[in-house]
Amino acid sequence: MVILQHLADALVMAFSMFWEILWPLILGFTLSGIVQAVVSHQALAKTLGGDSPKNVLFATLFGIASSSCSYAAVALARSIFQKGASFTSGMVFEIASTNLVIELGIILFVLMGWQFALAEYVGGLLMVIIIAVIFRLTLTPRLVQQAKTQAEKGMIGKMEGHAAMDMSVSGGTFWQKLFSGKGFTAVSNYFVMDWASVWVDILLGLLIAGALAAWVPETFWQAFFFSNNPTLARIEGPLLGPLVAIFSFVCSVGNVPLAAVLWKGGISFGGVVSFIFADLIILPLLDIYRKYYGWKMMVYILITFYLTMAAAGYIVEFLFAALGIIPENRNITAMSEGIQWNYTTILNIIFLLIAVLLVIRFLRTGGRMMLKMMNASSEQDMSQHAHM
Structure with missing residues (x-):
């Protein structure tokens, strides 16, 4: 009975956090979908052919516009590198498309506070x-x-098919x-x-976060x-x-619930920021780097990314401390209040209806075939299907 109670506590905690971030997730992915639908990847590789400040700037902007899960971002970075982009531009693109994206900022704002959302964007630019x-x-x-x-x-690594999709609309104004x-x-x-590319990471992140929050005493974290x-x-x-992130196996927005648990447990503000950034050096992605670029480059990416993430964490820590805006309250609402009839529940209902409309449209326009092809390695096959 005790074991079952502990399991129930962990699941309740995980679902509470999921309920808290559900509408931000839907909103974030909707806004991300809008950006990707009107911004084409067609000229990406040609624009990123060097490592000058201009190339780095465009790599950052394209990365923000190409919001994607960590696996897809890594696959797309290799794709544009093969087509002529510089390695530096490819890696900058990868960082921007995972750490400077709309949905991540919204979730951080709702679950942890505006300071963490601002720190994510400031730190992301510092990383670039x-x-x-x-x-x-x-x-x-x-x-x-x-x-x-x-x-x-x-x-083959993972999500090549998803990364190769370019379903943007050409011709006409934005509207x-x-x-x-x-x-x-x-x-x-x-x-x-x-959603299909990150739901496993989100679920894993919530379950791990729920278990840690329910089972590990705060004295241990302190x-x-x-x-x-x-x-x-x-x-x-x-x-x-970053070291904790490497062994968590959770990337993309799925590590935000874990970050909330670590913050509640006592990790520093800069530590939370560097943890969130480290979704690009988790063990599964390191293995993909090895496949994509070889052992030497994998080690180089690990070392340089780790140092960059730690440095960005330190700078954000000192900057926000100097401005006096590091939050003192370590209480996370989703871990203490649970599910209630409030604005969160109302927004979840509204955005779930929006999600249903988008899913129906997806299914009525050949979406099932696209799901089957998500992990396809042939970019030609994917691009042909995306423009059917």
Whole structure:
């Protein structure tokens, strides 16, 4: 009975967090679908052919517009690298498309507060700048060529099919494209496909977060994160955050519930930020980097990304502390109040109706076939289907 009670507590906690972030998830993926529906990937590789500040800027903007799960972002980064984009631009694109996206900011705002949402965007931009500088100083042409040779072998990782889809609408103004029949279909396609690509990570993140919140006493977290020694906690946090993320196996928006648990447990503000950034170096993705670019480049990505994530965490910590905007309250509403009849429930009902409309449109326009092809490795097959 005790074991069942513990399981029930964990599931209740997980569902409470899911209920709290449901409408932000739907809103975020809808807005992301709108952006992707009207912004084409067609000229992406040509625009990102170098590593100049201009190329890095465009890589960042394209990444934000191409909001996707971590696996799809990594697959798309390899695709544009194969087509002529510089390796630096590909990695910047990858960072932006996972850490500077609409849905992540909305979820952080609702679940953890505006400070964390702002920190995510500030830290994400810092990561882009830092990684571009590190690559310019340390990335050798020989290593890039080795990665290029490995990338051209076309080894399968995950979500290649999803990453290869370009269902954007061409011709007309923004509003004409958006409110056309093709625009509605494109938005529904991106909405459902994005959900299909991240639901496992979201579910895993919620279950792990629920279990940790229900089963692990706060005294353990406080000792683990040295919360009784604020100075030591600020030093340790950005270094420990990415290491915890690497072994969590959870990426994309699925690590936000875990971040909430860590914050409640006592990790520093900068540690939370660096933890969220580290969705690009979890163990499954490191293995994909090995397949895509080879062992040497995988190790290079791990080291440079880790240092960049930790550095961004430190800078955000000190910047927000200087401004006096680091939140002092570590209580997470979803972990203490549970499900109630309030604005969250009303918004969930409204946005669930929107989601139903988008899913119906998706199914009526050949969506089932697209789901079957999500993990296809042939970009030609995917692009042909996307424009049918």
